[in-house]
Amino acid sequence: MTIPLTWLYAPGDRPEVVRKAIASDADIVIVDLEDAVAQGRKPYALDATAELLSDPQPLPVHVRINSPHDVEALAELPGLGALRIPKVAYAADIQRIAAGAPGVPLYALIESALAVEHAYAIATAHDAIAGIALGESDLRADLGLRGDAGLDWARTRTVMAARAAGLGPPSQSVFPDILDLDGLYASCSHGRSLGFLGRAAIHPRQLPVIERAFRPTQEEIEAAEDIVKAAAIDAGALALPDGRFVDAAVVAAARRTLALAEREPTG
Template sequence: MLLTWLYVPGDRPDRFAKALASGADAVIVDLEDAVSAGHKAYARDAVAEFLAGPHPVPVQVRINDLTAAESAADLAMLTQVSGVGGVRLPKVESAEQVTAVAAAVDAPLHCLIESAQGVEAAYAIATAHPAVASIGLGEADLRSDLGAGDDTALLWPRGRVVVAARAARLPSPAMSVYANVSDLDGLAASCRAGRDMGFVGRAAIHPRQLPVIVEAFRPGPDEVDRAQTLLAALDAAQLRDQGTAVLADGRFADRAMVDAARRTIELAGRFGS
């Protein structure tokens, strides 16, 4: 289970090794927003060379908007290289877009929903193809599309994406990037709010954001104790693999609670508590 993803511009190969060593669980090399129009071809070549080498963490590639001509060149490059840990698809609005990419590239697909149309199609996108590994929001573009002045307008889209991901049996979505790299207190508060909504982990645009994200999302000692107690009680009653169970102390446990407890233990094992 991953908690942090660090974006790095595809036309800055001098930053690739630093991104790998940043402590992020995965690195996303960006061919889209972080690369100017005149640097697209250079970025593709730099990313292709980078992908050929060994990596200590998964490396994903965010390609250009699927409606833009550059995306075809991005996909062509990805078919010629190994070492692709996943492909990030920006501005996805339909299942058909996902299936077209899945036919072209053999890699896990991570779909970013960045428009009202995409939000409406969230479940269809999440279930479009077995290659879909996650869905999430691109909140900067979504704010623009909605004409939203603050986060209030994003509450429903955030909830929609969380529900769509879980209904499709995908991992809980990660949060979108927090654009102010100096406001670590604001990042922490935003992460806590996202965690309460069902998000797990967050993408970052600067290494200094990574420890804040981990601290916000890793389970606390009380959460770990509750999870361990629940799983131990189920094991004692030989009920862990049943759909629902009533424990000896009268507590009710269902499959969702058991899955959540397992996720808590897994996160605690990786990131501490």
């Protein structure tokens, strides 16, 4: 299975944009019924999304819902890959959604100070939880922050909560300036250093930059190959020829690095 690195948002009230997103190089498309849709167009956005997802899709399509009513309309559709639940604050928020969408993977969006404090409880709220992610725009507003100052603690907290819950590494929040590709790359590199894997995008031009930022370097690939090769000989903790001592967690990370290296480049 390919490890996803790119998650492309598309507004639910613009089905032509959603179709273009599905035809893009994104690993996952997120149809947004929440912030990207004006209040008066939300009913149309839901209807258009339900019509699209009445058929299976060529890649996973997630939907960021706007209300519990959206869950009722979407949960049983064959084209739905997962639901993304915005503004989760308590484990009970997830449990209510899961009760109305049996068997549907859920992603919880951590978007407030309260949610950050409850991140682990949210991440372990229900077996349906497939991942958590940080909603940085709303969190920044909640905290009264200017720029990114002060967000790294919340970012690390989210990564820690996901790992402690046995979930995969979270993807990064969107980078809002679609023209600043150098800034996007630098931000992705910083996020990668904090433990994020992949990133949500709001425009297809961001996809190859995200891909490039999160793909392992040749040096990382060679180091991972050494670790996996050594692990094939000795399944326990082991010392590499260069003196490094590695255990099962390091071997697992090395295998993930090699899986990422096998991805076909985008763009």
